[in-house]
Amino acid sequence: MGDVYTICLHYHADYHPDDNRTILFSGDVSVADNNLGDITNGISIDVHGLYIDNQRVLELEDNIDNDIAIVCYSQLVDGNIEYIVKVYLDGVVSAVRKLSTRIKMGDSLYVGCRRYIKGGKEYLINKCDTNIYNIRIYTEALNEFDIMCQHINNIIATNYVNSAPNYGRIDAELKKNFCSRDADGNIKSLLYNQDAQQYSIDFLLDSNNRLDVNKLSENAKEIGVPIMLIDVSNDSSWSFNSFVKQQSSSSVTLPETENKVV
Numbered sequence: 001m002g003d004v005y006t007i008c009l010h011y012h013a014d015y016h017p018d019d020n021r022t023i024l025f026s027g028d029v030s031v032a033d034n035n036l037g038d039i040t041n042g043i044s045i046d047v048h049g050l051y052i053d054n055q056r057v058l059e060l061e062d063n064i065d066n067d068i069a070i071v072c073y074s075q076l077v078d079g080n081i082e083y084i085v086k087v088y089l090d091g092v093v094s095a096v097r098k099l100s101t102r103i104k105m106g107d108s109l110y111v112g113c114r115r116y117i118k119g120g121k122e123y124l125i126n127k128c129d130t131n132i133y134n135i136r137i138y139t140e141a142l143n144e145f146d147i148m149c150q151h152i153n154n155i156i157a158t159n160y161v162n163s164a165p166n167y168g169r170i171d172a173e174l175k176k177n178f179c180s181r182d183a184d185g186n187i188k189s190l191l192y193n194q195d196a197q198q199y200s201i202d203f204l205l206d207s208n209n210r211l212d213v214n215k216l217s218e219n220a221k222e223i224g225v226p227i228m229l230i231d232v233s234n235d236s237s238w239s240f241n242s243f244v245k246q247q248s249s250s251s252v253t254l255p256e257t258e259n260k261v262v
Contacts, residue, residue, distance in 0.1 A: 002139070003072070003073065003074040003083065003102055004072065004073045004074065004139065004140060004141050005072055005137065005138060005139055005140070005141070006069060006070065006071045006072070006136075006137070006138040006140065006141055006142045007024075007043070007069070007070045007135075007136075007137055008067075008068070008069045008070075008134070008135065008136040008137070008138075008142075008150060009023065009024055009045060009066075009067075009068045009069075009132070009134075009135050010065070010066070010067045010068075010132075010133040010134050010135075010154040010157075011023055011065070011066055011130050011131060011132050011133060012063075012064065012065045012066070012130065012131040012133070013047050013062045013063070013066075013128060013129075013130040013131075014062065014063055014129070014130075014131075015062050015063040016047075016062070016128075016129075019047065019048055020037075020046075020125075020126050021046060021047040021062075021126055021127070021128035021130075022044055022045070022046050022047075022110075022112070022113055022114045022125075022126035022127075022128055023045045023046065023047065023111070023112065023128055023130055023132075024043075024044070024045040024109060024110070024111055024135070025039075025042070025043070025044045025045070025109070025110045025113065025114045025115070025126075026042050026043055026105045026106045026108065026109045026110065027039060027040070027041050027042010027043060027044065027053075027103075027104065027105055027106050028040050028041050028042060028104070028106065028116070029114055029115075029116045029125075031116055031117075031118045037114060037116065037125045037126065038054065039051050039053070039054055039114070040053070040054055041053045041054070041103070041104040042103060042104060042105050042106055043070060043103060043105065044114065045060075045068060046060070046126070047060065047062045047128060048060055048061070048062065050068065050070075050087060050095075052085055052087075052097055052099075052103065053103065053104075055097075057085075057087060057095040057097060058087050058089065058094050058095045060089075065133075065158065066089065066090070067089070067090050067091065067151050067154050067155075068087070068088065068089060069087070069088040069142065069147050069150070069151075070085065070086075070087055070088075071085070071086040071087075071088070071141050071142055071147075072084070072085050072086075072102075072103065072141065073141040074102070082098055082099070082100070083098070083099040083100070083101065083102050083103070084096070084097070084098055084099075085097040085098075085099065085103065088147050088151075090151060091147055091148050091150075091151030091152075093144070109135075109137075110124075111132060111135070112127060112128045112129070112130060113125060113126055113127045113128065114126045133154065133157060133158060134154070134157070136150075143192075143194075143197060144192060145189055145192045145194055148177050148179070148189075149187060152170060152173045152174065152177075155169065155173060156169060156170055156173075174187065177189070177191070178190040178191040178203075178219065179191075190203040190219070191203075203215065203219070204216055204219065213231075
């Protein structure tokens with residue numbers, strides 16, 4: 001697949017007493033008798049775990065819908081090539097790995113099993129009966145905005161109302177991610193600058209680049225998330241380090257503040 005690609009899988013695997021079940025696999029497995037079928041290199045999405053080469057990087061559950069995206073790309077650091085793997089579960093980055101060599105994938109993707117050849121004979125193991133809602137493979141590394149949009153699409157694909165998309169659910173999911181959708185269906189993110197490919201909170205700032213309490217309250221109301229702002233900008237004793245330092249009821253280092261609470 002090269003150095004840059006994204007594999008997306010949305011599926012549901014029912015409960016089964018056999019835990020050795022594979023949803024999607026590409027790579028090689030051991031053919032030794034003592035660890036026959038164990039992955040040695042490649043990617044394997046199993047019912048209870050996602051494996052990169054021979055390491056489990058993410059735990060998974062069965063009997064629920066799982067939405068997985070595996071993003072792979074390379075970058076040059078101090079003259080050396082690093083291979084980055086990001087794993088997203090339900091739109092949230094859940095595992096990141098930095099590798100010194102690219103993932104050695106196989107020539108094919110296998111759905112519902114692992115595959116190996118021994119003694120000139122082909123074997124299919126870890127067979128799994130699963131509902132695959134969609135599989136997508138991209139020859140580019142999707143960013144967080146792309147992953148979020150795809151996750152919402154996957155939610156809606158299994159949440160139709162009267163044979164039509166649930167637009168109320170779409171808007172609710174977008175608001176959770178500080179996004180909006182215009183009449184033409186175009187999505188705009190307040191938090192993620194798609195041109196700069198980075199996050200920004202400019203939408204919460206006033207003309208003097210200071211936090212605007214009204215904008216904060218307005219956006220918090222839209223997404224339904226309670227936010228409390230303690231304005232300690234004029235309280236020098238409230239440093240970030242002292243704020244995040246673990247404290248107990250009998251040992252509080254931060255003094256009371258009379259500044260505004262929103």
